[in-house]
Amino acid sequence: xxxxxxxxxxxxxxxxxxxxxxxxxxxxxxxxxxxxxxxxxxxxxxxxxxxxxxxxxxxxxxxxxxxxxxxxxxxxxxxxxxxxxxxxxxxxxxxxxxxxxxxxxxxxxxxxxxxxxxxxxxxxxxxxxx
Amino acid sequence: xxxxxxxxxxxxxxxxxxxxxxxxxxxxxxxxxxxxxxxxxxxxxxxxxxxxxxxxxxxxxxxxxxxxxxxxxxxxxxxxxxxxxxxxxxxxxxxxxxxxxxxxxxxxxxxxxxxxxxxxxxxxxxxxxxxxxxxxxxxxxxxxxxxxxxxxxxxxxxxxxxxxxxxxxxxxxxxxxxxxxxxxxxxxxxxxxxxxxxxxxxxxxxxxxxxxxxxxxxxxxxxxxxxxxxxxxxxxxxxxxxxxxxxxxxxxxxxxxxxxxxxxxxxxxxxxxxxxxxxxxxxxxxxxxxxxxxxxxxxxxxxxxxxxxxxxxxxxxxxxxxxxxxxxxxxxxxxxxxxxxxxxxxxxxxxxxxxxxxxxxxxxxxxxxxxxxxxx
Numbered sequence: 139x140x141x142x143x144x145x146x147x148x149x150x151x152x153x154x155x156x157x158x159x160x161x162x163x164x165x166x167x168x169x170x171x172x173x174x175x176x177x178x179x180x181x182x183x184x185x186x187x188x189x190x191x192x193x194x195x196x197x198x199x200x201x202x203x204x205x206x207x208x209x210x211x212x213x214x215x216x217x218x219x220x221x222x223x224x225x226x227x228x229x230x231x232x233x234x235x236x237x238x239x240x241x242x243x244x245x246x247x248x249x250x251x252x253x254x255x256x257x258x259x260x261x262x263x264x265x266x267x268x
Numbered sequence: 269x270x271x272x273x274x275x276x277x278x279x280x281x282x283x284x285x286x287x288x289x290x291x292x293x294x295x296x297x298x299x300x301x302x303x304x305x306x307x308x309x310x311x312x313x314x315x316x317x318x319x320x321x322x323x324x325x326x327x328x329x330x331x332x333x334x335x336x337x338x339x340x341x342x343x344x345x346x347x348x349x350x351x352x353x354x355x356x357x358x359x360x361x362x363x364x365x366x367x368x369x370x371x372x373x374x375x376x377x378x379x380x381x382x383x384x385x386x387x388x389x390x391x392x393x394x395x396x397x398x399x400x401x402x403x404x405x406x407x408x409x410x411x412x413x414x415x416x417x418x419x420x421x422x423x424x425x426x427x428x429x430x431x432x433x434x435x436x437x438x439x440x441x442x443x444x445x446x447x448x449x450x451x452x453x454x455x456x457x458x459x460x461x462x463x464x465x466x467x468x469x470x471x472x473x474x475x476x477x478x479x480x481x482x483x484x485x486x487x488x489x490x491x492x493x494x495x496x497x498x499x500x501x502x503x504x505x506x507x508x509x510x511x512x513x514x515x516x517x518x519x520x521x522x523x524x525x526x527x528x529x530x531x532x533x534x535x536x537x538x539x540x541x542x543x544x545x546x547x548x549x550x551x552x553x554x555x556x557x558x559x560x561x562x563x564x565x566x567x568x569x570x571x572x573x574x575x576x577x578x579x580x581x582x583x584x585x586x587x588x589x590x591x592x593x594x595x596x597x598x599x600x601x602x603x604x605x606x607x608x609x610x611x612x613x614x615x616x617x618x619x620x621x622x623x624x625x626x627x628x629x630x631x632x633x634x635x636x637x638x639x640x641x642x643x644x
Contacts, residue, residue, distance in 0.1 A: 171289070174497060175306045177588040178564040196626075198566050200305050200587060201497055203626070229304070 139168045139264065142233055146209065146250060147260035148191075153233060154209035154254065159246035161210045164237040165197060165228060168264045173199035176228040181206070181217045181239045188214060188241060190251040195238070197228065210251055212241035271297075277322035278414040278475035286493055293496060294386035296323035301495040308498035309590045312461050313640075315490025316420030318482055319499060321467070322475070325389025326413045327382040327396060331404035334380050336536070338372065341399035343521060343544065345534040349374040354441045354458060357529050358521050359392055364543035365517040366524070368392050369509065371458060373443045381409075381454075381469075385511045399539055414475030418482055419465030419502075421642070422489040427466055430485045431455065438466075449481035460499065462506025463642055501587045504596065507558065507638025513569060513584040514556060514598055520547045523600070525556045554581065554600040557609075558637040559623065561595035563630045564588075567623040573599045574622040574629055580605040583623060589639060596639050597623065597632070609634045 145153045151169035155162045170176065178198040188194045188208035195206035217239045220227055227236040255263065274297035283290060288299035299320060301308060311317050329338055335347030344357030354373040358366050368388035373381040384392040389410060396406040418427055424435045433446035433455050443456035454469040470478050483491065500510070509515050514524055521530050522544070530544050561567055566588050573581035581601030589596040601609075609621045613634060622629040 174289075174301060175304050177566070180565070198564070198588070200501060203566065203568065 139166075139171060140233070141166070141168075141257045141261045141264075143257045145233070145257060146254040147257070147263075148207055148209045148254065149263060150205070150207040152207055152209050156210075156243070156250070159243045160215065161212065161241045161243055162237050163206075163209060163239055163241065164232055165206070166260070166264075167232045169204075170229045170232045170236070173197060173202065173204060175200050176225045179221045179225050179228065179238060181221065182208075182214045184214050184217055186214050188212060191253065206238065208241070209254060210241055210243060212243045214239050215242045216240045275323075277320055278472040279320040279322060279416075279479055282476055282479055283320065283493075288493070288495060291496070294323060296386055298323055299493070299495040301497045302493045305495060305497035305501070306590045308492055308494040309501050311490055311492040312420045312463055312494055312498060312502055313591055314421065315492075316418060316422040316426055316465075316486055317461075317492055317494030317498065318479065318486065319417040319419065319494050320479075321415040321417050322413070323386035324410075324415050325384035325386060325392065326409045326415075326469070327384060327389070327393055328407045328409045329380040329382060329396065329400065329404060330378055330407075331402075332378055333402035334378050334404040335374075337400040337402045337404040338380060338382075339534060339536060340538050341396055342370070342372070343530045343538065343540060344372065345531045346372045346374060346380055348534075351376050352442055352444060354443055354456060356441075358515075358526070359395055360520070360540035360544065361517060362540055362543065364520040364540045364547055366511070366515045366519055366521060367395055367517065369511055369515055373454075373456065375443070375454070388511060395539075412472070414470045414472050416468045416470060416475065416479060416482070417459055417461075417465060418468065418491075419459045419461040419494075420463045420491075422486070422491065423463070423465040426482065426486040426489050426491055430481050448478050451478055453478070460506075460508055461502040462508070462638065462640055463502075500585075501590060504585050504587055504598065505589055505591055505638065505640035507598070507640075509556075509598075510585060520544060522547045522552065523554060523556070552603050555603045555606045556584075556637070557599055557601055557606050558635045558639055559583070559586075559597040559599055559621075559632040560592070560635045560639070561597070561623065561630055561632050562619075564595065565625045565628070565630050566595040567597040567599070567625060567630070567632065572624040573601050573605075573632075574624055575601075575605045575608065576620045577622075577629065579624075591640050596635075598637070599623075606634065
């Protein structure tokens with residue numbers, strides 16, 4: 139299970155990459171491994187508001203369905219257009235082509251929401267659970 | 269790492285070496301999947317899959333009166349089985365509720381092997397012990413067997429070169445003593461996937477060499493190891509009930525559409541006879557139906573079935589079907605709803621049938637069971 143250093147993480151197994159005023163969001167390698175084959179992603183619609191720590195979508199796999207929790211506050215700028223037809227990208231490339239949506243942050247380079255984990259903290263979280 | 273209380277099968281170390289995701293299931297540590305469960309599912313439909321089912325319970329019922337004792341304890345008539353034959357049956361409570369569904373193999377005149385679900389092995393053992401008072405006895409032999417299933421259209425081709433059995437002579441629901449890779453097994457042509465295939469009861473110490481021999485034999489035939497996740501979607505597509513989902517103590521075999529397993533015409537009394545005879549005459553309270561979702565959101569166990577927006581039943585099992593490419597589910601619905609939905613479909617009217625998928629009504633179509641039947 140990979141946990142890239144440059145990303146931040148939620149306790150609910152999302153990752154977030156922040157570049158100026160844009161946050162890209164996906165689910166972690168650990169999460170996709172636990173879910174199994176992803177068959178459908180219901181991401182928040184472009185233009186909708188998301189709130190850090192609140193559910194904003196769902197990931198359906200063969201065995202279960204899980205909520206997606208937004209790691210940040212903001213407005214959804216874009217949903218990964220590939221995910222609709224190819225949800226398996228979440229399994230094969232969770233940190234790359236399997237990204238879920240992008241959020242425009244209220245202010246660029248603002249403080250990170252409280253509660254996000256560093257890579258080291260997230261690795262500790264999943265090693266406790268594994 | 270994993271719960272040390274979980275029981276390991278003779279093949280757990282093999283699964284660990286294969287990198288399987290292991291999960292607790294009915295007290296056992298079992299492979300959920302080795303890689304992609306969808307790929308495993310598809311391999312079983314188009315080539316073959318290898319399953320470790322050693323968690324299943326094996327209960328031996330033996331003695332001069334073993335057949336008569338099982339006729340009393342179960343709803344079927346095992347005494348009528350010829351040696352070497354097997355039958356799907358059930359064990360019910362006195363009120364007709366299902367305690368478990370079983371496969372009973374008659375190994376010889378005085379020897380039967382009752383295969384129970386892992387979650388119910390203790391319940392079935394206790395019930396058999398209580399019910400068998402004639403010249404027969406029951407023994408829990410779960411630890412004496414490993415159980416390996418080889419399932420899929422290529423199963424016979426893979427097995428043939430490594431067994432002494434004449435597979436063309438091994439009929440469906442029959443079992444034979446045989447050898448695989450020179451080791452003794454009980455070979456049965458049974459399964460839970462909707463495909464042709466075999467189940468191999470082996471001694472625990474032979475499980476790994478046999479698994480390896482089958483893996484080697486399957487190398488050119490698309491054989492892959494397959495986990496519980498694929499097993500569940502395979503049996504769902506094949507319309508096969510699962511205890512805890514379609515079957516349970518508050519349901520009779522008639523509720524599940526499996527009244528045919530209840531042999532009310534067999535001689536002598538059996539546990540549940542009175543209640544089941546009444547149930548056989550009564551109008552059904554609910555009907556087990558197949559549903560196909562129109563959206564990609566998946567109806568799952570416990571979700572409500574809606575008719576015209578009103579709760580009218582409950583999903584028992586649901587999953588995205590790899591073979592059909594859409595969500596499928598089995599559900600118990602009120603018989604009037606099943607009738608009305610069929611009528612509506614025959615008339616080509618607007619669909620009033622839906623499943624409440626976490627607060628949103630997702631349209632579904634009634635479809636005949638099974639969802640999948642293997643090509644003849």
